[in-house]
Amino acid sequence: MSTAAEVGSAVLMLLGALSCLLGAIGLVRLPDLPARLQAATKPQTLGLALVLLGAALRVELVTAATLMLVVLFQVITAPVVSQLVGRAAYRVGAVRGDALVVDELAEHLPHDRETDPAGGAVVDRDQHLSSGSTPQRSTAETHGWDDGGAGAGGRIGRDGTS
């Protein structure tokens, strides 16, 4: 029993560390932000679950339960971080439009942008509240949405390296 638990623990921890390593390789090698996000969340969560499962086989029951709690917490929070970062990436134009097969969000966003000037009141209030930066910001947003984010991506790149 003890030997079987040790062997199972060793196998689980090796597989988990391998999954973490593959996720990190994908984080370096993949070309753009959504692909890196994919490589960052799923193999890392799998690696964490496998390593902590292997660690839980070697400790007593209360500690093992706490380790499984950490795994559960990571499984809950990793999609939240992934969704928020992906949403932020789409907002600032870091997602290349030509790299996407299906872009359902873009089908909804121009509809909203068309109804905003038609409404009138929303645009007036926005220009009234934010005094100086409104034309620049709207230009940046239009640039980011329309050309698939190539210009906006260059803008982020300059910011990141400086």
Next chain:
Amino acid sequence: MTAVFVAVLGMLGAATVLTVFRLVRGPSTLDRVVALDVYVVLTVVATGVYVAYYRDRSNVSLMAAVALVGFVGSVAVARLAVRRERHR
């Protein structure tokens, strides 16, 4: 069994080096957010290896705390990054 732990820590160390490379190199702020989240997860995994090797339960609460702080930090930086890019 020690060879297994050496192999596991070697793979985790290589993963950490690659993640730090992306953290330093990353073109945008959001790339750095992703890399930092991966780094936090790798820290938790390495602490789990410590717990398994020494059969010591004193660091398990540390793992939960680090995972919590990493989650809050990633969410906050992602929200602030999109706000800063918008005001440019």
